[in-house]
Amino acid sequence: MLPSDRQAHEILVGAVGLKKHFPVKGGVLRRTIAQVRAVDGVDLFVRRGETLALVGESGCGKTTLGRLLLRLIPPTSGEVLFNVPANLYASARDRWQRTAEEDGAMRSPKGPQGDGLDPYAITRLRTRAFKPFRRRMQPVFQDPFTSLDPRMLVKDILAEPILINNQMTRPEAMERVAQLLQEVGLRPDHLYRFPHEFSGGQRQRIAIARALAPEPEFLLLDEPTSALDVSVQAQILNLLKDIQRRQGLTYLLITHNLSVVRHMADRVAVMYLGRIVEEAPTRELFESPLHPYTKALLSAVPVPDPKRRREKILLPGDVPSPVDPPTGCRFHTRCNAVMPHCGWSPRDAASATAYLFDSSRNPHASTLPALSEVSMEGNRLRLLFGGSRPSEAQRQVVADLVRGRAAEAGGMAFQAIREVVLEEGSIVLEFPPPLEPAWVEVSPGHSVACYLYPQPQA
Amino acid sequence: MLSVQGLQTEFLTPRGVIRAADGVDFDIQEGEVLGLVGESGCGKSVTALSIMYLIPTPPGRIASGAIWFRGINLLAGSENEATVRRGLGGKPKLVRNDTALRRHRARMAKIRGREVSMIFQEPMSSLNPVLPVGYQIAEVLIYQRRKVICDRLLARREITDEDLELFKEAVTHPDAAQRERLLADFCLQTALPVEKVAAIIDRSGLQMEERLARIRRLSERTKTRHAWFLRLARELDVLESEWITREWRVLSGVASSEDDRRRLAAQAQFRSRQALFRLVMSIPVLRRILMRPIEEEARRRVLEQLKNVRISEPHKVYNEYPHELSGGMQQRVMIAMALACDPALMIADEPTTSLDVTTQAQILTLVRDLRERIHSSILYITHDLAVIAELCDRVAVMYAGKIVEEAPVGDLFAHPLHPYTEGLLESIVSLDKEVPTDAPLPTIAGTVPDLLSPPSGCRFHPRCKYAFARCKTEEPRLLPQGESRRVACFLYEEGGSRATERPAGA
Numbered sequence: 001m002l003p004s005d006r007q008a009h010e011i012l013v014g015a016v017g018l019k020k021h022f023p024v025k026g027g028v029l030r031r032t033i034a035q036v037r038a039v040d041g042v043d044l045f046v047r048r049g050e051t052l053a054l055v056g057e058s059g060c061g062k063t064t065l066g067r068l069l070l071r072l073i074p075p076t077s078g079e080v081l082f083n084v085p086a087n088l089y090a091s092a093r094d095r096w097q098r099t100a101e102e103d104g105a106m107r108s109p110k111g112p113q114g115d116g117l118d119p120y121a122i123t124r125l126r127t128r129a130f131k132p133f134r135r136r137m138q139p140v141f142q143d144p145f146t147s148l149d150p151r152m153l154v155k156d157i158l159a160e161p162i163l164i165n166n167q168m169t170r171p172e173a174m175e176r177v178a179q180l181l182q183e184v185g186l187r188p189d190h191l192y193r194f195p196h197e198f199s200g201g202q203r204q205r206i207a208i209a210r211a212l213a214p215e216p217e218f219l220l221l222d223e224p225t226s227a228l229d230v231s232v233q234a235q236i237l238n239l240l241k242d243i244q245r246r247q248g249l250t251y252l253l254i255t256h257n258l259s260v261v262r263h264m265a266d267r268v269a270v271m272y273l274g275r276i277v278e279e280a281p282t283r284e285l286f287e288s289p290l291h292p293y294t295k296a297l298l299s300a301v302p303v304p305d306p307k308r309r310r311e312k313i314l315l316p317g318d319v320p321s322p323v324d325p326p327t328g329c330r331f332h333t334r335c336n337a338v339m340p341h342c343g344w345s346p347r348d349a350a351s352a353t354a355y356l357f358d359s360s361r362n363p364h365a366s367t368l369p370a371l372s373e374v375s376m377e378g379n380r381l382r383l384l385f386g387g388s389r390p391s392e393a394q395r396q397v398v399a400d401l402v403r404g405r406a407a408e409a410g411g412m413a414f415q416a417i418r419e420v421v422l423e424e425g426s427i428v429l430e431f432p433p434p435l436e437p438a439w440v441e442v443s444p445g446h447s448v449a450c451y452l453y454p455q456p457q458a
Numbered sequence: 459m460l461s462v463q464g465l466q467t468e469f470l471t472p473r474g475v476i477r478a479a480d481g482v483d484f485d486i487q488e489g490e491v492l493g494l495v496g497e498s499g500c501g502k503s504v505t506a507l508s509i510m511y512l513i514p515t516p517p518g519r520i521a522s523g524a525i526w527f528r529g530i531n532l533l534a535g536s537e538n539e540a541t542v543r544r545g546l547g548g549k550p551k552l553v554r555n556d557t558a559l560r561r562h563r564a565r566m567a568k569i570r571g572r573e574v575s576m577i578f579q580e581p582m583s584s585l586n587p588v589l590p591v592g593y594q595i596a597e598v599l600i601y602q603r604r605k606v607i608c609d610r611l612l613a614r615r616e617i618t619d620e621d622l623e624l625f626k627e628a629v630t631h632p633d634a635a636q637r638e639r640l641l642a643d644f645c646l647q648t649a650l651p652v653e654k655v656a657a658i659i660d661r662s663g664l665q666m667e668e669r670l671a672r673i674r675r676l677s678e679r680t681k682t683r684h685a686w687f688l689r690l691a692r693e694l695d696v697l698e699s700e701w702i703t704r705e706w707r708v709l710s711g712v713a714s715s716e717d718d719r720r721r722l723a724a725q726a727q728f729r730s731r732q733a734l735f736r737l738v739m740s741i742p743v744l745r746r747i748l749m750r751p752i753e754e755e756a757r758r759r760v761l762e763q764l765k766n767v768r769i770s771e772p773h774k775v776y777n778e779y780p781h782e783l784s785g786g787m788q789q790r791v792m793i794a795m796a797l798a799c800d801p802a803l804m805i806a807d808e809p810t811t812s813l814d815v816t817t818q819a820q821i822l823t824l825v826r827d828l829r830e831r832i833h834s835s836i837l838y839i840t841h842d843l844a845v846i847a848e849l850c851d852r853v854a855v856m857y858a859g860k861i862v863e864e865a866p867v868g869d870l871f872a873h874p875l876h877p878y879t880e881g882l883l884e885s886i887v888s889l890d891k892e893v894p895t896d897a898p899l900p901t902i903a904g905t906v907p908d909l910l911s912p913p914s915g916c917r918f919h920p921r922c923k924y925a926f927a928r929c930k931t932e933e934p935r936l937l938p939q940g941e942s943r944r945v946a947c948f949l950y951e952e953g954g955s956r957a958t959e960r961p962a963g964a
Contacts, residue, residue: 057814058785199905200498229497229841234885234899241898256814259887263899286889300819302844304886306867309848314823315816317770318784352634360665361630371662386663 010086012218012250013069013137014045017096018078020064024323034323038064040274041100042078043093043439046218051244051251053265053282055258055297059319061274062254066220069252070137071122071130082133083217084120092117135165138211142223144203148195154181154206155191161213180209184239201232208239212247222254237263258301262286267445270294273322273330280446290448292337327379327434329451342451343434344416346381350374352414356401357383365401368394379431382423389425398427459835460486460509460803465523467501467508470516470542470552476909478504480859482523483936486803491829491836493850493867495843495882497906501859502839503579506805509837510576511566515540515559516552526710528802532569534709536562568702572602575796579808581788585780591788592760592776595795599756600749602799605699607755608692612685614649617677621648622670629659629669642762650676651754652761653773680754687738687748694735697728763794768824786817793824797832805837810845822848843886847871855879858907858917861936865943875945875956877922878902916948924949 020039023032038061046052054062067073069080078096081089095115118124122133138161141147148157158177162168168176178188184205195203204224211219221240225233237260244251253264261268261282268285270278270293278291289295296313303310315334320326326333328343335342355361359368369385376382383398390398399420406414419430438455441447467479478501486492494502507513508520511532519540525532539559542550578584586594599607621644628640641659645652650673658664658672682688704721707713713721739745757776764772767790780788789809796804806825810818826849829836838850846853846867853870855863855878863876874880881902904921907913913920919929928948936946949956 057816201905230843230887231497231882231885231902232905234887234901237887238898238901257887258815259889262889263887297816298889300815301889302818302822302842302848304844304847304871304883304888306847306871312819312823314820318786318817354660354662355634355637358662360669361659362632363630364632370665373662 008048009083010047011045011084011089012048012082013252014081014084014089014092015065015069016043016079016081016089016093017100018042018044018065018068018080019076020061020068020073021076037274037322037325039068039075040322040325042271042274042276043096044269044276044279045089046250046252048217048250049248050266051253051264053253053255053261053268054271055255055261055268056271057256057319059322060271061322062271063222065271066139066222066252066254070139070220071133072139075123079117079121079123081117081120082122082137084117088117088120135161135167135214136216137218137220138214138216139220139222140204140207140211140224143227144195144200144207145227147207148203148210150195152194153191154193154195157195157206158210158213161210165214167214176213180213183212183243184209185235199232200228201235204228204232204236205239208236208243212243216249218250218252220252220254223256224253225260226255226257233260240264258286258298270297273319273325275330275449277331277450278448284443284446290442290446290453291331291450292335292452293331296336329437329449337452338412339451340412340415341432341435342412342416343436344413345379345431345434346376346429348413349381349417349429350376352405353381353383356405357398362401364404365397367397379433381429381431383427383429385426390422390427392422395420395422395427398429402429459488459528460837461524461526462505462509463524463526465505465508465525466521467504467513467518468521469518470550471910474910475550477521477859477912478518478909479508480912482856482859482861484854484861484864486835486837489833489835490852491838491850493846493853494837494839494856495841495846495853496856497841499906499909500856501909502856503807505856506576506807506837506839509805510570510574511536511562512576515554519552527569527574529710529712530703530706531710532566534706534711535565565702565706568699571598571801572799573801574803574805575799575801576805576807577789577792577796577809579811581785581792581812582780585788585791587780589779590777591780591783591791592757592764592778595760595763595791595798596753596756598795598798599759600752603756603759604695604752605692607752607759608688608695610649611682611688611751611755612692614682616681617648617674622673625655625670625673626666629666645758648677649755649758650680651758656773680751682751684748684751688751690731690735690738691752694728694731697724697731700724701728760794760798763798764791766797766828767791767794768820769794784817785813786820789813789817789821790824793821793828797828797834800832801834803835803837805839807839808841811840811842818845825849843871843882844888855882858912859909860917860946861944862918862947863943863945864936865945869943875939875943875950876918876947877924877949878918881921916946924955 018039019041021035021037024034024036025031026033042065054065056062068075071080081092122130155174155177158180159173162173162176163170178191181188181190186202186205195206198206225236228236241264243249255261265282268280268282269276270291272293278294285294286298289298296315299310299313313336317334320333326343327345332338332342332344353374357365357368358371359365360370369388369390371383372386373384374381402414402417402420405411416431417429418432421428421430437449437451439447439449440453440455442453462482462484465479465482466477469476469478482505484492494505496502509525513520520533520536523533538555539562540552540554543553544550585591624640624644628637628644631637631640641656645655654676658669701721701724704713704717704724707717708721738748761772761776764775769775769787769790783791810821813821822845840846850867853865853867854861855876857878863879870879871883874883884900885902887899902921907917915931916929916934919925922929934946934948936944937951939945939950
């Protein structure tokens with residue numbers, strides 16, 4: 001028996017520095033040309049017996065994070081700890097954060113050895129050694145129409161996980177299956193039917209029963225009600241709460257429906273583009289959200305009352321691509337509370353330069369030579385003026401134009417420009433090196449990653 | 459404007475006849491947004507598809523009813539298309555009359571997309587995956603808006619000095635938004651393609667004189683040629699519309715003798731012109747040359763339409779394939795397509811159900827804004843009452859193939875009449891409803907009935923907490939309640955316990 005099996009520790013599932021990058025292949029040789037940073041450095045923990053909700057838009061990496069926690073896919077780096085004492089988890093997280101600051105580069109997924117985490121880190125186990133853990137953490141997926149095998153009878157669907165884990169003999173398992181069905185509110189005569197004979201709500205009940213079959217401690221609920229009707233949704237949520245109360249289960253609820261979160265969760269983590277941006281106890285998050293993204297999410301929920309209308313914060317555009325996420329704070333391209341140090345980079349300013357520095361278009365730029373090319377190099381934006389070499393006076397004109405544009409609406413990217421320098425016959429606009437906002441604990445249990453809140457002194 | 463009366467749509471399955479819409483009645487006024495709400499399988503999508511005449515036959519058919527749209531009955535002339543016969547062994551079989559079906563589909567083709575358009579739930583599966591999205595919208599315009607496009611092309615003229623002044627301003631104006639507006643104005647005046655003009659503006663290293671010269675050359679290149687063909691295409695479109703509209707009126711039984719005479723004249727004229735048009739189109743080289751200006755004009759309109767639905771880079775999106783767009787963008791493209799021909803009625807079937815809350819908020823705001831600008835009526839189908847509350851003027855609640863309640867949106871939410879509506883409203887999980895976390899959420903007991911064998915009497919009675927003896931045997935009718943509401947429930951009829959109660963606001 002593994003040491004972690006003997007006693008129940010406070011933190012059931014914990015992630016430290018978790019990353020998952022999917023390669024994008026291209027070209028004739030199918031070489032990796034880019035990385036999709038689906039999950040990009042996540043620290044997250046779920047206490048025993050609580051419900052943690054993970055919310056975010058589609059494509060933010062919440063489903064990938066859930067799959068990593070169950071070790072359905074291997075992480076690129078970082079670790080998943082199971083049934084770990086709180087102090088050990090905290091020290092593991094600190095250690096990962098420190099190493100991340102020191103080298104910043106990708107580290108071995110094994111992490112530092114001899115740190116006393118071996119009995120807890122399920123990501124360090126070989127497949128065989130991991131098998132006993134599988135039983136203890138089970139998923140319920142979003143779409144009950146595709147997650148049940150259409151060619152298996154309900155009784156076989158439910159008995160399979162029990163038999164695979166060698167928990168019982170077949171007759172015993174059948175008894176347990178009948179009892180499971182009752183637990184999720186179905187009748188024993190449903191045992192000998194196929195999934196297609198059930199409605200969506202009933203199928204989701206079967207999926208829940210299947211997850212409960214091997215007596216797990218942790219359930220991953222991945223959008224369990226978003227494919228269901230409102231009235232059925234309420235039934236399923238009641239069932240999940242009821243089961244949790246009876247069996248003392250721990251839930252990780254992945255959803256984009258904030259109303260469900262309010263009803264179900266004890267704590268909420270908000271995810272944006274592979275990162276957790278805010279984490280708080282449910283009530284606190286709904287009453288005083290801190291991150292501008294959380295505020296926008298909350299304001300977007302439609303109000304089921306025609307007489308009241310919530311002031312909506314509309315986020316412009318779509319979620320940026322996780323292949324090449326924005327530098328600095330990843331939300332700065334859509335944020336309504338941006339500041340000059342949110343991590344602006346040349347690409348945020350590039351589109352405006354075509355007019356701004358073109359002498360034939362902008363009368364204020366008439367003293368500049370004809371602009372021929374604008375190129376981006378890291379955090380520098382280079383302006384090339386055909387064959388002619390710009391003078392110091394012309395550099396001054398560019399600097400004035402930058403200052404003027406910065407004062408206008410939407411000129412935040414220009415406010416961020418630190419210096420305008422003359423270099424090798426071109427003029428270079430220098431941006432500050434991009435920094436991500438630090439993870440700040442604003443009040444007990446309520447943390448946020450945003451420059452609006454006082455950052456720790458470096 | 460639209461009046462659906464006693465619509466019955468049924469599907470023949472191996473297990474029996476499913477009546478998915480069973481006597482659906484509702485009206486939509488000019489410029490109104492009507493919400494149609496109900497659980498999955500209650501027949502709301504079937505109702506929408508019946509209006510569009512998109513029910514697959516077999517297994518489905520519209521058994522009876524009338525759909526009046528701006529003075530014509532959209533179901534007129536479709537009565538004999540599919541009849542039920544007993545086949546071998548007494549099993550019912552659907553027999554299709556292909557000639558009648560083809561004629562009716564041809565008539566419907568002049569309504570669909572032009573007068574009534576539809577946005578589907580899953581944009582990914584309703585857009586063609588092998589064609590760029592812009593082209594898919596342009597196709598609608600080329601087919602349905604030939605008259606308008608040809609008119610515009612025929613009105614094209616030489617570029618003037620005034621136009622060039624406007625162009626100069628569009629290049630040099632200090633405000634980015636203003637520059638964009640001036641560019642749009644310039645292209646509207648001169649009918650030049652936006653993307654080509656934009657390329658000339660944004661090209662760095664050009665002097666103003668060079669830019670003006672390029673614009674002149676562009677105008678020279680895109681000058682209207684082959685006016686005879688444009689006139690022919692325009693006339694064809696006009697004649698066909700006239701003929702078909704009058705035929706609809708004849709079929710619907712509202713036509714005058716004048717209508718009948720003009721219909722035949724238009725039809726004959728149309729046929730004679732069509733022969734020439736077909737001949738020209740059958741020669742690929744000619745077809746390409748002659749259709750090009752029409753296609754370019756359609757493209758210009760598509761870009762405008764894409765901008766209307768707040769797509770920030772229309773030129774880029776135009777050439778992209780559906781899978782390259784996010785869910786929200788795909789749905790915008792669908793809306794742009796639905797609005798391409800300024801329809802009188804837009805049917806939206808769960809357009810935001812598969813989207814995130816943030817994207818949903820964007821789309822809802824967009825629909826609300828468009829509503830004020832385009833004056834179309836909207837039939838908005840959803841199971842999400844919160845969305846209804848945000849958007850609609852009136853709501854119809856559907857249960858098991860029937861409308862059970864209809865009311866102005868404020869009244870429905872303040873004081874639901876039908877027990878089913880009551881249950882639906884209670885079971886909403888809301889951000890603002892402070893539910894003690896330990897108490898279970900209120901739900902409606904039981905499940906949606908199987909439409910193969912719907913319950914006797916009122917279809918909701920097995921799940922209804924107020925049900926009494928009469929509910930099991932008799933079917934309640936949708937009767938007016940107060941001034942602006944209707945409800946189908948015995949509680950409100952003579953002898954019902956709530957018969958004397960008057961709802962607030964009614």
